[in-house]
Amino acid sequence: MERLKIGVSACLFHPDPGRRAFASKTLHYLEQSVAHWIMAGGAMPVLIPSPTGDTARGDVTLADYAQWLDGVVMHGGADLWPGNYGEQPLRPEWAGDKLRDDYEIALLKAFVAAGKPAFGICRGLQLINVAFGGSLYQDISSQTASTLRHQDMQAYDRLFHGLHIEPQSRLSELLPQPGRVNSVHHQAIKALAQGFVVEARCPEGGIIEAIRHQGCARGGPWVAAVQWHPEFHKPEYGVIDDSALLTDFLSAAARQKT
Template sequence: MDGRLKIGISACFFHPDGERKAAPSKTLLWIEQSTAHWVMSQGALPVMVPSFAGETFRGEVRVEDYASWLDGLVMHGGADVWPGTYGEQPLKPEWHGDRVRDEYEIALVKAFSAAGKPVFGICRGVQLLNVAHGGTLFQDITTQKPGARVHRDAAAYDLNFHEVDILPGTRLAQLLQPGRHRINSVHHQGIKDLAPGFQVEAVSPDDGVVEAIRHTGGPWIAGVQWHPEFHRPELGVVDDTPLLRDFLEAARAARNIR
């Protein structure tokens, strides 16, 4: 058991918020079962990382303690990123995002990267990684990128699919083969200005929307706009297993260095 990798998963927040029509009186933290099961599929142990702020916080445990103890971090999907995180105002009230979660996840990214641990982002996770390193987002692809395809269909949800071009010469091309692949699409926001130090690894062929990025130097940081944890072979989508294995190999290498 001690040999298994321990992978942190960032939490989704359901918390008191004056801008939300329905909000609890206490903060709830949770992760999606599919994300935990995706990590477990290769024998790693998923661990939800709690928040380190709020009126109930007490004690001396800090984010750096989790970054030291765990072997890597997965940033998973969920609420929009607050536009203020990248210097903008929400274009619509419903796009105000989750500032509390943004601050928590940016602290996680910084702590795990400083500890030399790999970070992998899924959907919101890849958007947050871009923003955390100085990039910006389209608050709504349909509104801000005329002619873009439908990247989020509320009725179809994870059964909304489209093609993606994996760019040659990238690490992602080594893992999944360059060329065109089928992926799911469950997002209305997306990367606008790429963060310094990052490389685009995949794009939507119809409209050029960024679908995958990777840090080009220093800490191991990468992410995809689609949901690999939702992919099932019978749906004709790309097999994302090499993505997970690559991340876990980086986590193993970081552990061995320690």
């Protein structure tokens, strides 16, 4: 069978005079383990560049990628620009990356319009929620009652917490066993976007950990996302086996081809 082709949204390095390599250039990249996670399911990851910018040429659009590819993964990275959900940054370092937001929101909408599935990881979950009209806590520790640390840059992907999966959700079918997941974020969903349901929360503080569009089960948009990084999970970490997330997403991508 022909392998599925899965698009991956790009992280952006903007021009930075303090950077030693390509200091004046905009760089597009993805984290290696995201590509390897997709490849673990037998699919081919394809980095999707932004078609805009001061070096833009030609007439290739994000809609062209959405027609050619079978699905898209929105992956982790910088904070979102609060202006996209009607707020001002509470601190300068939480201003996010508006250029990446604009590119990824347009990318997500192109795939939804083409009837192709989209899966979000960490920032990807937050981006999906904002793109569909939801909002975020700019900082969990200062804006919520949660006392649990969700980000530790020293521990990074070795910081874990438990996971409560909502009964009767699709996620409860995919991940029937309780367990723990990694936590690499300081922002989180505040107001859930219309049309989505919560599929999992952190037991300590109730932070939303997984969402799914109601259209997934009704012939509408197939859009799902998790706040943790499944691509970072290794059995030796004592984490939940969430390999079924990838299988479910790729199965949706395969169905749209038939």
